[in-house]
Amino acid sequence: MSSQDQSQRWNTVDAYLAERLIGADAELDSALAANAAAGLPAIDVSPPQGKLLHLLARSIGARRILEVGALGGYSTIWLARALPEGGRLVTLELEQKHADVAAANLARAGLTERVDIRVGPALDTLPKLAAEAAGPFDLAFIDADKPNNANYFAWALKLARPGSLIIVDNVVRDGAIVDPAKAEDPGAIGARALFDAIAAEPRVTATAVQTVGSKGWDGFAIALVNG
Ligand code: SAH
Ligand code: DHB
Ligand code: MG
Secondary structure, X not given: OOHHHHHHHHXXXXXXXXXXXXXXXXHHHHHHHHHHHOOXXXXXXXXXXXXHHHXXXXXXXXXXXXXXXXXXXXXXXXXXXXXXXXXXXXXXXXXXXXXXXXXXXXXXXXXXXXXXXXXXOHHHHHHHHHHOOOOOOOEEEEOOOHHHHHHHHHHHHHOOOOOOEEEEOOOOHHHHXXXXXXXXXXXXXXXXXXXXXXXXXXXXXXXXXXXXXXXXXXXXXXXXXXX
């Protein structure tokens, strides 16, 4: 089977799973349409991945969620919907344009009150969150510029509590992390730096799982902050 046939099958299976387990969802569907209309890149998590984030947040009863990298707020909607009454999500986004699209998508989803979008480089905002005592966050989802993944992981840990989950997107990138030909790729270097940091960090218990689907071959790292 050619790799094109294979990724077509991944797409078809993802569409089937989404049809059976998610279905039409006016708010999520219109967020993706608004992102496309605004010219945002289609690099949001897939629907089944978004629902995985939602289920993880709900299973730990997350009341405070930190997201690094909002784009148009697709993953933000999935995560914010997991919050109970009074729960809050803070999402950090570099680009004002992305933040504006995300704000409109969140408003349509009725989530404006639960979500705080902070515009600017996340490494500038994270120390401010620490100074404001905005944490501890029960769950952090890291999905921004990949070269900073180890830095974001360090901040997420600083802003966590025992029992918090830290989830990092795009840690496999078509296998680039172990491909000698991609040794200079900034995303691959960022992912390896993240795994080095996790491997050296006794305060977490972590795994990573590879994923295939409509977003290609990639993976999530998931770290639980130990008690
Ligand atoms: N989590 C989103 C996708 C995020 S795409 C979803 O699944 O729906 C990555 C986002 O990170 C982009 O919007 C990009 O502008 C943002 N980003 C890149 N560098 C950043 C930085 N230094 N600080 C904050 N956000 C950044
Ligand atoms: C890219 C970023 C992402 O967060 C993602 O899920 C896929 C691709 C990118 O920058 O190419
Ligand atoms: Mg991503």
